[in-house]
Amino acid sequence: MPFQGRGILAGRRRTGARLLAGALGIALGPMTAAVPALAQLPSEQRAVLRRGLNITNWFRFPASAEPARLRAYLPDTAMAEIRAAGFTFVRLCIQPQVLLRPDGTLEPTRLAVVLEAIERLHRAGLGVIVDAHPESWYPEDHPEHRQALFDFWRGMAPAMRRFDRSRTFVEVLNEPIFRDHAVWAALQLEVLAVIRTVLPLHTIILTGADWGSLEGLQQLRPVRDPRVIYSVHDYTPGVLAGLASFEPGLDAAAIARLPFPVTDVAACRATVADSAHARSRAIGEFYCGEGWNAARLHERLATAAAWGRRHDAPVMILEFGAHAHLNRPARLAYFEAFGQAAGREGLGWALWGYGDIMGFPARSGPHPAQLDPAVLRALGTGS
Known part of the structure; x- marks a missing residue:
């Protein structure tokens, strides 16, 4: 169906979303009232969402979208290695374009591979965040990209009903930019309401505008939903962590x-x-x-944790990292400072990433990446 025709259906769906949002106590629109989030993670979910690893190139920028090639990317032995290294969950970055067809539905064979991947990760003892991680989408400027986000979750959310909600989590959108924070807040709440129609009890991850940054989080007003987490990405200082x-x-x-x-x-x-x-x-x-040091890094993470305490809202750092070309003493010291600060503030985290230059770089061989023991020790994953 052409986009213009789907827009009529989208309007009807958004109306339904607003009705559901009202039932949840969620106010949709740019003037959302600040209300307590009333969000408390069960202890088993807190244990799962302690130390994570972003799986960056499986369903994002895949070398091939052919199902057999997708299925073979991450073998069971690699999943077991991730769990044995002390990671408790993965953030499965899914580029919606890999699954979406022109009519707005999900390609069933590739979707089956994604669902199989989640099952395999669970069998390895890992929790899974299913992250909508598009490339070259600009929903702040392009209505068709907003529509595609609704289409993605309209297909993905029902497929996730089968999974144990204590180990499976949904993330609305990776790093929204949105110069107008209120516009993003309104859109995010509409998507949240749509997901809630089919996943009423799963924990859903929300984030602020400005690339999901700490500054974006501070502009975000929490929702009255007992099963939400708020995500922050932090690569500060960018001169060091990202080599400018x-x-x-x-x-x-x-x-x-x-x-x-x-x-x-x-x-x-x-x-x-x-x-x-x-x-x-x-x-x-x-x-x-x-004068960047561990104390300054801790100050940023403490600011995120304080926002969460102020709003009774769980916060996680779902992306951070340091470039592999950074001199090794500085890189390891940065990881150690980050891990220790997150631990002191009670923040779960996920390193970016597996098969990425900011975490464990890609390599050839049976496993897409090698877990560096020194990085693992610095992060404290074994403790």
Whole structure:
């Protein structure tokens, strides 16, 4: 059915969503009232959602969408290795375009592979967050992308009814941008209401605008739903963790020499002083002057935890990482500081990611990635 025709159905569905939202005590629209979230995770879910790993390239940017190739990406031995390393759940990043057909339904054979993957991960002892993780979608500007988000969950949510809700979780959308936070809040609540029509008891993960950042979370008003979690992504400081990837053309080798923690500003600045690239020197020197250390990192995570306490709303850090090309002492110290801060604040977390340069880089062989024992020790997954 063309998009214009589906829009009529979407309007009817949104009307139904508003009725359901009213029954749940959810106010839809940009003027959503601030109300207590009244969300308390059962103890078994808290145990499951303790330490996670993003599975980044299975159903996102797959080398092939052919079902047999998809099925073979992550063998059972790799799943067992992830669990044995101390991870309690995975965030299964699903690019909706891999499943969506032009008529807005999900391709049944590939959907079956996704559902089989969830079952296999459960058998390995892992919880699973099913994350709608699109690429090149801009729902803040394109109505057809909003429609596609509704279409995805209209097909995926009923398929998830079979799974144990103590180990299976739903994430509405990865990293919404949305310059207008109220517009995103209204859309997110409509999608939440649609999912709730078929998954009334599953725990659903919400997030703020601005790429799901801490700043976006602070602009978000919690909903009156007892089964929600709020997600934050944090790669701060981006100069260090991401090797300043926010600005192309920098001297990445020089930036990779920066230390963490910064204990001597002059010594820190000396690590980039020999770079021939003036802008890279300036960015590195600015990082040094900010004095990043474990305490500053803890301060950010404590801010997220305080938002959760203030609103009686569980918060998790569902993406963080540090570039594998960063000098190893700084990288391991960063991971240790992050893991310890999250533990002190009682925040579950998920590293980005498995088969990704920010976590455990991709490799050839029977397993898509190798779990670095030093990174695992720094994160404290064995404790």
